[in-house]
Amino acid sequence: MRAPHLRGVTAFALAAAGALVLSACGGGGFSNGNAPAQNTKTGPVKLTVMIGSSGDAETNAVKEAGQAWATKTGNTVEVIAAADLGQQLGQAFASTSPPDLFYTDASKIGTYAKAGDLYAYGDQVTDAGFLPSLVKAFTYKGTFYCAPKDYSTLALEVNTDMWKAADLTDADIPKTWDQLEAVAKKLTKGKVTGLVIGNDINRSGAFMKQAGGWIVSDDGTKMTATSGPPLVGLQEVQKLMKAGVLKFNTDTSPATGWGGEAFGKGIAAMTIEGNWIAGGMKDFPNIKYKTYELPAGPGGKGTLLFSNCWGIAAKSANHAQSVDLVKFLISVDQQMKFAAAFGVMPSTEEGAKQFAAKYPDDAAFVAGGEYGQGPVNLPGFDQVMAKFNSELAQLGKGADPKKMLADLQKNGTAAIADNG
Amino acid sequence: MARTDHDPKVRRWGRKPSGIRGNEGTAGWIFVTPMIVILGLFLAIPVVMAFWVSLTSWQGNTNPFSSAVPFVGVENYTDLFAKDSLTRSTFMQSIGNTFYYVLLVVPLQTALALGLALLVNNKMLKAKGFFRTAFYFPSVTSSIAIATVFLFLFSNTGAVNAFLKFFHIDGPSWFSDSRGLLHLIFGAFGVDNPGWAQTEILGRSLWDWLAGPSVALCVIIILVVWTTSGTFMLMFIAALQDLPVEVDEAAALDGTSGWQKLRYVTIPMIKPALFLVITLGLIGTWQVFDQIYVMGKGSPAGTTLTPAYLSYQQSFGNFQFGSGSAMAFVVFVIIVILTRLQRWVLTDKDERKPFLGIGGNK
Incomplete structure (x- = not known):
């Protein structure tokens, strides 16, 4: 092995290996620098659309819509239903060819935008007439990033059989916190808890809004968790818990996966969920229920709003075509088709109006769109919210809401400072 | 002795290769x-x-x-260790969790694997093949599938709680119970967050460090011990089958009891296998990911967070790849140190080399 010509062979082998490795890196892995402001290929293109689907109904509806656009414009569209959208997008962004179009949760806008993964095309679609609260949910640092594709809000679901059995009538539908407490007390009986809600901020947060505040300032520049209203909201939740008329889904007996499950199993007379409850209740066909707007608190009406938008990758080579496809997808007709296929609510004023007319049972969800609060969409907040939610889950076991809000204020402030 | 060209060894290396083996x-x-x-x-x-x-x-x-x-x-x-931030406290919590996890899993799985190996290696046992397959089965099944089955077994209305109910015990809600085992033991003696445990170490109070594995983490510990012992049993069987029968017989002639034979004859002879099993165990347990990903992603209250999962979350969830990779390298260093320490402990006293420059004979 020490002979001179063998050394040559070694060197050759290593050089060959090295060359292979380098060419592998140069050839595929990464692209350099930032994507240009607008990438436009001409001629027919192939668009890839990645969605986080709720099931076959949704996947097929999106495929159909994509196909309709493709036929009209002469392009091709491939729809991929991701198993874990967040993870698959994270990997795709690191590659040279992420999907052109993808579902983006409102809470992810800041993270994606800050990393430079999103192509901001909001200004090209504003004439669609989106609900203002949705535009706000997808705006980060003054830029409206992407077109909201649909939304849902929280509302109060009431088990009508239990309602009647407790001698309650339509006139008793709670409009205030006091009324909510009164009916919850009447409905709590034996194994049944008056109101069961999910154990994170995505449910309790509605009470903060009703108390007149939110954990982050409107412009997203500072934390307002210790400003007062959030504490009032959580104290109301804890007060109902102490009275035994409200429980988190994890505290029921038996514990349940979400509010809808407790509601479906008949151990909750009321719950607070979005319009996805309709899908969940298919497992419990015997439960009859009606949906109402959430009661108002000292700060007026308040609810939370959840939404996804059609994100376009900054690295996509087909920005113009992608925006065109989005315009097609957010048209009122197409959104009503999606509504019929898998029950989502249209993101535009006109669409919401048509939806409310066609599906009067869902009017409470639509109404929430006027005043709903979107999720915190700042970058680096995953951990902050996870920490807060883990503390919030202990609220029923006597945890101090003041302390958890102080922690949230501290952690959130640090995250805002870190992500400037 | 000075070597010259006449030294056969030198000449052989210096000679140009030629002929059939050239x-x-x-x-x-x-x-x-x-x-x-x-x-x-x-x-x-x-x-x-x-x-x-x-x-x-x-x-x-x-x-x-x-x-x-x-x-x-x-x-x-430095942020992971010195900056008072959420990242540090979460990372330290994950290190604490994994420390207790490793502390329980490695000895338990090694003991269980050795026990099973001794059982199925027993000459008196019938249907050895069946038992070997049965014990090895969990190891060849996908960890995701097993984790999902455990989710059902340990759910609030699952088989485990139904079984406990039979004995009039109210089972905990396994996956949402964040109370630490050590805290529960402290609680039994009336100690709850005492003054002496308030010292802050790396952003967590001593009381938090002493929590022990949470009830939820214990489920994962049971699962992992059950799945991995099969693999390690196989390694022990291989070692046991290599043992010379004469030694066994000699020990029997000397009148050893079963325990003495195991302690002074069998275990010293399978030390290399033991070393292998503990090393693989240490490395594998510090990197636990699949089970965490399936069974709660860190919940309840972050008590099932592990550095491997956190590193993934930090990278692909928060897009902070730098901090995520730094976590991975910290775990790498921990594993190297622990493996080195373990090797030092398992080596005979007179053959020890210094451990990271401390102790040893030389």
């Missing part, structure tokens, strides 16, 4: 080249790249080696 070296290199390329491409280079990323604040969408990516030096590492 080109063996060349052939050798050609044969290993594919492996060097594959290892380099998929192992060495990614490791170096990850290390580079851990020194930057890369966000995952450009070339990590371009000049646009800010180089931050060791900041990602």
Whole structure:
């Protein structure tokens, strides 16, 4: 092995290996620098659309819509239903060819935008007439990033059989916190808890809004968790818990996966969920229920709003075509088709109006769109919210809401400072 | 003695290769080249790249080696230990969790594997093949599938709680119970967050460090011990079958009891296998990921967070790849130190080399 010509062979082998490795890196892995402001290929293109689907109904509806656009414009569209959208997008962004179009949760806008993964095309679609609260949910640092594709809000679901059995009538539908407490007390009986809600901020947060505040300032520049209203909201939740008329889904007996499950199993007379409850209740066909707007608190009406938008990758080579496809997808007709296929609510004023007319049972969800609060969409907040939610889950076991809000204020402030 | 050209050893190395075996070296290199390329491409280079990323604040969408990516030096590492932040407290919690996890899993799985191996290696046992297959079965099943089955077994209305109910015990809600085992034991003696445990160490109070594994983490511990002992049983069986029968017989003639034979004859002779099992156990347990990913992603209250999962979450969830890779390298260092320590402990006293420059004979 020490002979001179063998050394040559070694060197050759290593050089060959090295060359292979380098060419592998140069050839595929990464692209350099930032994507240009607008990438436009001409001629027919192939668009890839990645969605986080709720099931076959949704996947097929999106495929159909994509196909309709493709036929009209002469392009091709491939729809991929991701198993874990967040993870698959994270990997795709690191590659040279992420999907052109993808579902983006409102809470992810800041993270994606800050990393430079999103192509901001909001200004090209504003004439669609989106609900203002949705535009706000997808705006980060003054830029409206992407077109909201649909939304849902929280509302109060009431088990009508239990309602009647407790001698309650339509006139008793709670409009205030006091009324909510009164009916919850009447409905709590034996194994049944008056109101069961999910154990994170995505449910309790509605009470903060009703108390007149939110954990982050409107412009997203500072934390307002210790400003007062959030504490009032959580104290109301804890007060109902102490009275035994409200429980988190994890505290029921038996514990349940979400509010809808407790509601479906008949151990909750009321719950607070979005319009996805309709899908969940298919497992419990015997439960009859009606949906109402959430009661108002000292700060007026308040609810939370959840939404996804059609994100376009900054690295996509087909920005113009992608925006065109989005315009097609957010048209009122197409959104009503999606509504019929898998029950989502249209993101535009006109669409919401048509939806409310066609599906009067869902009017409470639509109404929430006027005043709903979107999720915190700042970058680096995953951990902050996870920490807060883990503390919030202990609220029923006597945890101090003041302390958890102080922690949230501290952690959130640090995250805002870190992500400037 | 000075070596000269007449020294046969030197001459043999210095001679130009020729004849029938002359080109063996060349052939050798050609044969290993594919492996060097594959290892380099998929192992060495990614490791170096990850290390580079851990020194930057890369966000995952450009070339990590371009000049646009800010180089931050060791900041990602110092932040994990010195900066009072949520990242530090979460990371320290994950380290604490995993410490208790390793502390329980490694001894339990090693003991269980050795026990099973001794059982199925017993000459008196009938249907050995059946038992070996049965014990090995969990190891060849997908960890995701097993984790999902455990989710059902330990759910609030699952088989385990139904079984406990039979004995009039109210089972805990396993996956949402964040109370630590040690805290529960302290509680039984009336100690709850006492004054002496308020000292802050790396952003967590001593009381938090002493929590022990949470009830939820214990389920994962049971699962992992059950699944991995099969694999390690196989290694012990291989070692046991290599043992000379004469030694066994000699020990029997000397009148040893079963326990004495195990303690003074069998275990010392299978020490290499023991070393292998503990090493693989240590490495595997510090890297636990699948089960965490399936069974709660850190909930309840972060008590099932592990550095491997956190590193993934930090990278692909928060797009803070630098901090995520730094966590991975910290775990790497922990594993190296523990393995080194373990090797030092298992080596006979008179053969010990110094452990990281401390102790030993030389």
